[in-house]
Amino acid sequence: MVDYYEVLGVSRDATQEEIKKAFRRKARETHPDSNPGDPTAEQRFREAALAYEVLSDSQRRAAYDRGGQVEFGDLFSSFAGIDDLLSRFFGGGLGFGFGARPGPAAGADVGAAVELTLAEAASDTTREVRYRARMACSACGGEGAAPGHPAEICDRCGGRGSVRVTRQTFLGTAMTVAPCDKCRGRGRIITHACPQCGGAGAVADEVAVTVEIPAGVEDGARMRLTGRGSVGEPGGRPGDLYVEIRVVPDPRFERHGADLVHRVRLGIAEAALGTGLRVPSVDGEEIDIEVPPGTQPGTVFKLSRQGMPRLRRRGRGDLLVEVQVVVPTSLSPAQEEALRAFATAGPGSPGGSSRGRKRRGR
Numbered sequence: 001m002v003d004y005y006e007v008l009g010v011s012r013d014a015t016q017e018e019i020k021k022a023f024r025r026k027a028r029e030t031h032p033d034s035n036p037g038d039p040t041a042e043q044r045f046r047e048a049a050l051a052y053e054v055l056s057d058s059q060r061r062a063a064y065d066r067g068g069q070v071e072f073g074d075l076f077s078s079f080a081g082i083d084d085l086l087s088r089f090f091g092g093g094l095g096f097g098f099g100a101r102p103g104p105a106a107g108a109d110v111g112a113a114v115e116l117t118l119a120e121a122a123s124d125t126t127r128e129v130r131y132r133a134r135m136a137c138s139a140c141g142g143e144g145a146a147p148g149h150p151a152e153i154c155d156r157c158g159g160r161g162s163v164r165v166t167r168q169t170f171l172g173t174a175m176t177v178a179p180c181d182k183c184r185g186r187g188r189i190i191t192h193a194c195p196q197c198g199g200a201g202a203v204a205d206e207v208a209v210t211v212e213i214p215a216g217v218e219d220g221a222r223m224r225l226t227g228r229g230s231v232g233e234p235g236g237r238p239g240d241l242y243v244e245i246r247v248v249p250d251p252r253f254e255r256h257g258a259d260l261v262h263r264v265r266l267g268i269a270e271a272a273l274g275t276g277l278r279v280p281s282v283d284g285e286e287i288d289i290e291v292p293p294g295t296q297p298g299t300v301f302k303l304s305r306q307g308m309p310r311l312r313r314r315g316r317g318d319l320l321v322e323v324q325v326v327v328p329t330s331l332s333p334a335q336e337e338a339l340r341a342f343a344t345a346g347p348g349s350p351g352g353s354s355r356g357r358k359r360r361g362r
Contacts, residue, residue: 004051004064012065016056023052059220066257067313107134107202107232107239114211114243118250122282122308124215128208129243134230135205137197142231144190144201151188156180161187184233202231211243216258216311219247252280258317260307263324271295271325279321281306289321297325 005012008022026048035041054060112131136142145151153159157180165178179185193199209228222244229239247255254261262279274293278286281303289301300322307317331339 002047002051004054007047007051008055010055014055019052019055023048023056059222063218063221063311067310105233106236107230109239109242110229111242111244113246114213115246115248116213116217117248118253118255118308119282119284121213121217121245121247122215125213127211127213129211129241130206130208131241132204133207133239133241134200134202135207136231137194137201137203139196140194140201142201143188144194144197144199145188146192146194149192151186151190154180154183154187154189156182157187159187161185185236186233201233209241213245214311216309217245217247218255218257218311219245221245250282253282255308258308258310259320260317261320261322263322265324265326266291266295267326267328271297271323277321279303279319281319282308287319291323295323295325297323299323 005014008014008019008026010018010022014022027045030041030045030048054064110131110133112129114127114129116125116127137144139147143151154161157163161180161183162177162185163180180187183189190199194201197203207228209225211223211225213223222242225241225243227238228241231238252262254263260282264277264279266275270291272294274295275291277289277291279289281287287303287306289303291301300320303319303321305316306319309316328335
């Protein structure tokens with residue numbers, strides 16, 4: 001797995017401000033304008049951007065530090081280019097010439113939630129997610145123009161949606177391509193707006209999408225489905241869908257990452273004499289274990305590879321069975337007589353002989 005701290009050149013206890021400064025520095029070093037003729041520059045920049053997205057988010061950083069895989073979906077598939085990456089991460093650029101470019105507005109991101117049982121989270125599963133988002137208008141096909149009145153070709157950009165402009169960068173004067181300011185990158189100008197969507201090209205609608213959820217996912221994890229959010233203005237990129245995973249607590253287990261803890265309650269006699277138990281597993285099968293004589297309170301039996309799958313990795317965690325010895329609060333006459341006999345029988349129980357000596361000393 002790539003070491004994102006090494007990519008940015010920061011320590012594992014770096015602050016958010018140090019991480020942001022490191023990415024600014026790395027962006028300068030790896031931007032293609034700074035490395036003419038280097039075909040690896042863009043890939044190195046994208047790697048640095050991925051490291052920044054993971055380490056700048058507290059939840060993703062925590063999952064990464066635990067050894068979990070956090071790359072849900074393709075981070076860069078919807079980005080138009082390097083400048084778009086810088087704008088996406090810093091909302092207006094890094095302050096050295098690569099600002100956000102004007103153009104058709106991108107679609108809004110949308111959130112949804114999926115609820116899983118612990119057993120469902122223990123295996124790969126799929127779920128249909130329903131949510132509301134702005135989708136392409138069916139009347140105009142997302143163009144925004146009224147039927148019978150097609151949009152006209154923009155006379156400024158000739159329908160390309162972009163124009164060449166000169167701008168100053170930290171490397172000097174550069175000729176770049178930017179969205180046309182007259183048609184806002186659409187390449188077309190609407191003269192008669194669609195009556196159904198008012199020229200927006202989109203209307204609110206209910207959407208259904210199937211989400212593939214990997215085995216071992218934890219409660220609170222977020223998956224990003226690129227381009228599944230609301231559509232943008234014509235020519236603008238769509239937003240993303242963020243799906244939050246909610247794993248319902250299972251009363252039989254306490255989860256610690258990939259490990260599960262199951263607690264069993266034994267009576268004094270069972271702990272002292274030993275017994276056999278059947279304990280549940282997350283897969284639904286029961287497992288037989290032997291509790292040896294003299295088992296003490298708090299003893300933990302480890303059942304290897306019977307816990308949760310490790311997210312995006314091979315192997316599973318362990319099932320830890322913790323013994324709790326229950327002291328009875330009321331006894332029948334026969335039980336009380338048996339315990340008194342045990343207590344006075346000698347050194348067979350801790351403290352038994354000392355209590356006997358104390359009674360004899362009276």
